Amino acid sequence: MKNGASDVLNQFQQGDVDAFEALFRRHQRAVYGWILRITRDPAAAEELTVEAFWRIHQARARFDPARGFEGWARRIATRVTLDWLRAIRTRRTKYELSLEDCAEAVAPAQGDPAVTAEIRLKTALAFGRLPLKLRIAATLAVIEEQPHKVVAAALGISVAAVKVRVFRALRLLRKDLEEQGITP
Amino acid sequence: MNEHDEKQMKKLLRQALPPVKSEAEPGRDLWPDVLRRLDASTTTRSLPGWGWLNSYWFDGALLAGLVTLVAIFPAAIPVFLYYL
Numbered sequence: 001m002k003n004g005a006s007d008v009l010n011q012f013q014q015g016d017v018d019a020f021e022a023l024f025r026r027h028q029r030a031v032y033g034w035i036l037r038i039t040r041d042p043a044a045a046e047e048l049t050v051e052a053f054w055r056i057h058q059a060r061a062r063f064d065p066a067r068g069f070e071g072w073a074r075r076i077a078t079r080v081t082l083d084w085l086r087a088i089r090t091r092r093t094k095y096e097l098s099l100e101d102c103a104e105a106v107a108p109a110q111g112d113p114a115v116t117a118e119i120r121l122k123t124a125l126a127f128g129r130l131p132l133k134l135r136i137a138a139t140l141a142v143i144e145e146q147p148h149k150v151v152a153a154a155l156g157i158s159v160a161a162v163k164v165r166v167f168r169a170l171r172l173l174r175k176d177l178e179e180q181g182i183t184p
Numbered sequence: 185m186n187e188h189d190e191k192q193m194k195k196l197l198r199q200a201l202p203p204v205k206s207e208a209e210p211g212r213d214l215w216p217d218v219l220r221r222l223d224a225s226t227t228t229r230s231l232p233g234w235g236w237l238n239s240y241w242f243d244g245a246l247l248a249g250l251v252t253l254v255a256i257f258p259a260a261i262p263v264f265l266y267y268l
Binding site: 017021024025028029032033036037040042045046049050051053054057058119120121123124127138139142143144145167170171173174184 | 189190193196197201202203208210212215225
């Protein structure tokens with residue numbers, strides 16, 4: 001079985017489309033899910049998954065089968081998503097709207113009853129105002145509770161850098177909320 | 185911000201933005217789109233007569249710059265020859 005998987009990876013690296021399709025079928029859900037965690041927009045996540053797999057195909061010569069496909073694909077997917085977020089950040093984006101929808105959709109029973117819908121909404125919007133790098137790290141490490149090691153590999157930074165970004169994100173978020181009169 | 189504040193902020197953030205469901209799947213088969221994307225990039229790359237431009241435009245630009253320089257300042261020719 002392991003030999004079969006390794007054959008597929010080698011064939012993919014040599015440009016075999018069937019091997020690429022096999023890898024796509026095996027990993028598309030994980031890649032889509034990863035992108036969706038960052039964008040929170042299913043339509044955008046579908047488009048970005050296609051873009052990510054295209055870039056994966058383009059970069060196949062640089063792929064090292066010994067290091068595994070999943071982490072490599074996740075890293076490319078993260079880069080594609082970051083490029084997309086950078087491209088859309090100048091306007092009020094669907095991403096911000098989806099943050100808002102998300103905050104509004106949380107039933108009060110799910111959280112602390114003292115945390116009102118208004119506070120959740122303000123928190124989501126303040127989170128959307130954070131610098132992109134900090135927001136992505138906090139999204140993956142805090143909201144999605146992904147291991148720091150996985151987040152670090154996907155972002156191409158060290159585990160320590162992930163921790164620093166998460167801390168800075170939380171500190172800035174707290175400051176923003178305090179300025180709005182909300183004390184978490 | 186101390187450890188307690190950090191925990192509170194994490195808790196508040198998770199309440200405001202709950203995690204995406206891990207079993208999320210695309211709403212359609214994306215493979216045809218990936219194939220279309222691959223075909224489009226292959227077609228663009230294999231346009232007849234333009235491949236050389238993609239590969240050698242920088243070399244061409246350098247050469248054109250050099251020729252222009254030499255045409256304007258012929259006295260620079262010995263300097264170039266010296267550095268060759």
